[in-house]
Amino acid sequence: MSKQATIRSTSDDRAFDAIVYAIAAVIMIIVLYPLIFIVSASFSDPARTLNGEVWLLPKSVTLDAYTNILHNEKIWTGYRNTILYTAVGTFINIIMTILAAYPLSRPDLPGRKVMMVIITLTMFFSGGLIPTYLLVKELGMVDTMWSLIVPGAIATYNLIVMRTYFQASIPWELQEAAHMDGCSNWRLLLNIILPLSKPILAVMVLFYAVGHWNSFFNALIYIRDEALHPLQLVLREILMISQSDAVDSTVGLEDKILLAESIKYAVIIVSSLPVLMMYPFVQRHFVKGVMIGSIKG
């Protein structure tokens, strides 16, 4: 009897495994295929891509699209600006988040509950787009990089994650002992807390940096000067606005459209490369960040 049962359950098991693996494989293909296609298309002769000849591997490999991008002033300006905004923005994000998260993680700080409420409330109710826009305008930040950095200086969610980390991962006894030895709070933060918090700091740098790299909306409303446009705004222009369904088939125009289309794939690669390149190295940290966040703060 029992022998029969185990036999049945193993064959059930095998069928179950087969279904699980089949679904997993389908998901993997759905996620990967568009990515592979973009890479292949960016290296292919545009005419063959647009005719539908590229399916998996590049056809008539060429670097034309990439050399074309190399000569595109706008993309370079955008790249430079985005690197600057990301570096300065992330630096300010980290400083501000630490300055808020550490004191609020201290169980011996009177008033921290009230301050936490003041901070957490902002996650659920905000003034909205228009009052924020008017405020930033009033402060004279329009058309400066500060409009992209200062209004988002702290992400409340990140603050809560960092505070949770300080509370959960750094023994309170250690901090008390340091105080006994006459260590000031600033020195405690700089010499003991931060060195012990490298994993969470890495996560925060990554979260904030990716956020800056990918953001476009603030630049859309605050930056009018084209010389200050970040990469994402330049991308938007190339990928979406110039899509101009100019189906007019004058010969010269046909070539132009062809080139414009082929550039798109390469532009997608070039703009996403920095984030995707660091991805394999930092993916573990990202996941850790989400996990820490999921411990209720």
Place this chain on the structure above:
Amino acid sequence: MKSVQADATAALPRSHTGRGNRLLRQMGKRYDLYLMLLLPMVWYLVFHYGPLYGLQIAFKNFNPAKGIVGSSWEGFAHFERFFDSYYFWRLLWNTVSINLFSLLIAFPIPILLALIISEIRSKTFSKWLQNITYIPHFISVVVMVGILTVFLSPKTGPVNILIEAFGGTPIRFLEEAGWFKTIFIGSNIWQNMGWQSIIYIAALSGVNPQLYEAAKMDGATRLRRIWHVSLPGIVPVIVILLILDIGHFMNIGFEKILLLQNNLNLESSDVISTFVYTTGILKGEYSYTAAIGLFNSVINLMLLLLVNRFARKTAETSLW
């Protein structure tokens, strides 16, 4: 002795004796912690509570020359204008339906993905699957919409080339109102299912293995073990994420909708948040759109409170 202490506590606000004094000493000793907090708290006041104060323009006729305080009061005129407008129901329906469909279709998928990942026996394969499904999360909105434009382009996009190869007629996906929601939600799933599954995977790994053993002993098949052990084990996490999702129910995907929007699909892509952008920032009707934004936020907050309360009663899990 005891009563003296109680008196001192009762008199705390007026005289600085007893506990009040100790509190002040405690605060004084930690003045440097308050110093650290100074900049962030000022920032919160200016950039979060400042706009809340500025929201009063929703009830005023904001005139940039007169400033927020100097502009004249209008009462609920802007709200009335919005409710009476011909586009009110269209905006409300699009906003609610896009988010409702997202919730119904896109919300369960990361849960299913996490269950599949946890059922894969080969550790290497499951790691690969996880790491690959995370990748699209890091693509920017602009690039995501760029990919959609390129793939769905009527003449040159691979999707339409495929349709034509099978004898169909090309579809102008991005210019047909009927396709908008499908494209929006479908691409959201593609981009985020992997990333959103992380929390569920973590929760699943926290389920007590003895429960699985016990279920196995009782002769439960793997499907039944998923149903009776895995799922109940992650219900609290599911509820919390559901509440959080509803917490920005009215604002989901604003940037992507804006980028995907064009005159031809406006009928199903026009939502409250994009309307506030185009009418407020582009056309300068600040007071009117601040009122619309406030309407949006209030509905959102009410939904959140409602769901949170409901969850506390039925699932005994809640945000607060």
